[in-house]
Amino acid sequence: MNWISPWRLRRIGVLGMNRRNVAYISRYNDRSNYPLVDNKLKTKLMARKVGLRVPELLHTISTQHEIEDIAELLEHLNSFVIKPAQGSGGKGILVIRGRRPEGYVKSSGGIVDIAGIKRHLTNTISGLHSLGGRPDVAIIESLVETTDAFEAVSFEGVPDIRLIVFQGFPVMGMLRLATRESDGKANLHQGAVGVGLDIGTGQAIAAVQHNRLVRQHPDTNADLSRIQVPNWSSLLRLAASSYEATRLGYLGCDIVIDRHQGPLLLELNARPGLSIQIANNEGLLPRLRQVEALDSPFMSVQERVQEAMSWFGRSAGSGQEELWQGTEGQPATG
């Protein structure tokens, strides 16, 4: 059993669940704005309205008779993703990579025919994949193509980047990599790998799986320390602008990078988890306090991103190498 003393945690500035709920979520997030982020369709429409880039919305399906005509709608699409608007934890997401004469190709390589797709849509709108089983809307959107930079580290799914945006400042970031163990999902507690990212540069700082530091991707064996997120500052700008769009002060922003379109906003979260601190090996509190201490709320997105990059970026090499050193020699576990 491994324990850490609360005093040391406090010195590091780790944010705990109670403080997150009381001092950040309930203080900075107005409940009336929650539906905007809990429903992916609303998020998407809102993002389009204010000019944030998102994966292209192809169709929405909300009634049974729309499903009957789905074959026509999908006819000229080669790849697409079907999602429940109110799904959670990656449930009910069907990724179609391409088509063959006999049907559609799933991300796993399996084939699904049009009847299978219809069944999936019926289940989705009847609420099978939604929180609490509420009737839902199915979203059909274009498939994001993994960018070259992540080719080596992606396994069954596009890696996404989680950024904590506090009052419009991107304060901490992490790249989430699905693994065989996490079943293609990017949830850290299911065994996905979290890679902490330097806010200043978008370079990898440290990587954890199951709360343990790792250096290699457990499935592809790629060296995680060499990861560099492309388009880093435009990605930060995208995240920072979601603050104006949602008015949520403490926000988790999930962003994917498309090979052709660059950073796209995938979804937002009003109650982002705390594991990001483990992946960064750093507490959130000092950064949050630095933003709270700031007394000029009228900064542009660009100014906020620049401030954040200079505050939270690490000067090259400082303390960073040791973390990776610490993991050397340990076999990557899968």
Add this chain to the structure above:
Amino acid sequence: MLLLFAAGVGTAGFRHQEYRIPLLPGEQQTVWQVEARIEYTALGGPTQIFLTLPPEQTGFRLLEGTGAAPGFGFDVDRNAEQRRAHWTKRHAEGQQALFYSLPVVEDPAQIVEPIPPGALIPPRWDEPYLTAARQVIDSLLPITADAHSMAVQLVNLMTSTPADQNMSLLKDRYDDPELLARLLTTAGIPARSVQVLLLEDGRRRQALMEHVQVWQGDRWRLYHPTTGPVPDSEKLLLWQTETPAVFEVIGGTSSRVTFSMISQDRSMLELAEESREPGFALSLYSLPIAEQGMFKLIMLLPVGALVVVFMRILVGVRTSGTFMPVLIALAFLQTDLLPGLASFILVVAFGLLIRSYLSSLNLLLVARIATLVILVIGIISVFSVVSYQLGLIGGLTITFFPMIILAWTIERMSIIWEEEGPKEVLLQGGGSLLVATLAFLLMDVGLVRHLAFNFPELHLAILALVMVIGRYTGYRLLELRRFASFEPR
């Protein structure tokens, strides 16, 4: 919050000082408030109701009872062999309900000289019962020595399998208690069937039970018609011994009598002064007895809620459903811990199995829950029957679990199973049971029960504590483990 805390503790202290409400349970004698409720439909003319009152007896001290009912004249008739409560009304019509409430003090020092039986009048038997009775008694006489052994052997014979031929003939004609009394009397042993009330805390709508009293030369001893001698530990209040009926209604039909009872711990001083103390007007003791029983449970809920708040916010245990553990703990209070835990796990595990099949049917939420409720009832019935057949009485306590809660638990668990895997189910299920067990252990402490019911103002202190914990923003105990991987820097 400090104010709330002070107010709660202060009031409790004041009431303790002023009204001598004991702070500790067991300092006092136990007082049973027994309430008889007579219901009948009046025919529309003059009406009279007689209710036999318990005789003076060893082990219990009977205090002055009250039987006031609006519109009825009331007095206690002391002329009959046994005291009887007597209500009268010139004109009554429709449904009537009369109450007689009687405080009974449990007092081992109370000894009443038994009244010896009068001359033995052998009962009359018709043929062929006379022959059968003779044969039964003759077969037992050689193997018995006294009144006690005869009674025990008779009970054995009455319950033996395969049934004795003579006995089954007699049992067809007479019911057990009457038969036992008749046989004993015929054998020359004074015996009579009596009505007794089993004293159990918080019971409502109980009926009297028929037992047999056997004279053993110097005292009457109680026998249960199927299980034999009644141990002294069982708290049986003798209600009716002499008169032919427990109650009698003139001018009405569809009458019945039921009994509620509750035990209270109070000092004798209070008992004497109760009616004059204004402080008691605010106490829960002023409620009708059936409601008091309910409040005994309700007043424990805040204690359970405090445990949940503590475990979730300070320790960080994950439970499925916020206050589900409290409800499980309440059920444990009635089933006891181990049988409760075992049956709960069994039912939920079985439910999960069935639920995994249900999920392939793609039912909508409401229908799914409804299906589960019905299935849970089915599972519980099967378990009860099976465990009863196997002789495990503990299995019957399963019925104390609220069905809806069980169904929801199964539903939530299975969703967690599908979304997060079996590990999470074990984690959350185990967390819930851990919290429920802790809550149960705390709620089961006699002192806690006593304080919660006698000093409701202490709940203000609990409220204050909950609110203080609610503002805690430090780390949870389990977070110290979760974040243990932080490198020293």
